[in-house]
Amino acid sequence: QPFLYFKGFQAIQAHRISHWLWTQGRETLAFHFQSRMSELFQVDIHPAAQLGAGLFFDHGTGIVIGETAVVGDEVSMLHAVTLGGTGAERGDRHPKIGRGVLLGAGAKVLGNITIGDYAKIASGSVVLKPVPAHCTAAGVPARLVNCPTGEQPARTMDHTLADIAYDFVI
Template sequence: MPVSASKAASADLAKHDPVWAAIREEAQRAAAQEPLLASLAHSTVLQHERLEDALSYILAQKLGSDALPALGLREIMEEAFEADPDIGLSVRADLVAVNDRDPACRGFLKPLLFFKGFQSIQVHRVAHWLWHQNRETMAFLLQSRASEAFAVDIHPATRFGRGIMIDHGTGVVIGETAVVDDDVSMLQNVTLGGTGKETGDRHPKIRRGVLIGAGAKVLGNIEIGEYAKIGASSVVLIPVPPHCTAAGVPARLLGDCGCEQPAREMDHALPNAPG
């Protein structure tokens, strides 16, 4: 392709899919800076035309097993992406969320390749699609492999919005009837669980913009209102109103959040806490 045509194609890609264009540029830079990464950059990113193609390849390589060959897994993921374009939009929103909120993140390539919190959410999105296609056994198989590979256990029926960040990921458990709305951030070892042997709608509803600190347990069919904050290691058994902070064991309401959008600002300070 002539240089002028190549530049025009790059500009068109950046205009219509800026996240994918940025990922490709980051992959090219990484390959140039570290020759040992050239093969990785090509196989995971540069040989693919779309972000969805790259993501299906990356996840299939991580989750493939004797019971679930990588090639077949990739075909399932591509089927989901084609059938539900909203998944691709959510993937991009999640990448933007990680890049904006995680101070350890510099760009989009690293979370795509290496951040298991991000990767586990995308596996869940495919499993959730399978769940609603009445392919529950395959959905559970994906959940199981994701749990083994990423140490993140999300029931396929859980409903996720867009712009979700699970930082680190290790030890996160989210139950069947939980709902996680747009722009939520949570850290490692968070549980959104039930309180025992209840049946039916029994898991938390996490509304837009909530920040959940590391090790927090939110239990039962309770609502955590929009832009609320849950302190690290808290056990939350009561509803939390919008824009409020809850912390402690058991958690109690401590006042407002001290910021407008805690999930975006990632400010874990508690009201009246020293320092």
């Protein structure tokens, strides 16, 4: 079924083709292929972006990944995630995402920062500073809210925050 129906899977495979074209010096063809992919899947990944193995786009719509971004193995991204630049940097200007990271729906990770292995980025968060391994970042701008050890959130799709004192009432 993934081959026929999951556009996130299809978008990743299409990116792998455009990335291969890019590495072979066929930039114009890579951009053309990427442009068609973006129209078809509503997923915009620069052909130079480096994506690891076992990547999962759940509800792939609206994902944007910039040119110098690096995404580790076994990362899970929900819809509307952006791995972009801040506009204030040149050269290497996009995030580096570690192994097994979970990026919640609508998360924005901006700038040349590192998200450590097995970290979680909460839905709707705007991350402007590095996040250590196994930690959870949430908010606008994001702050660290939890740093347990040993979890693999991208595998379990665990969005929960354990033992947190909430400072608001709904």
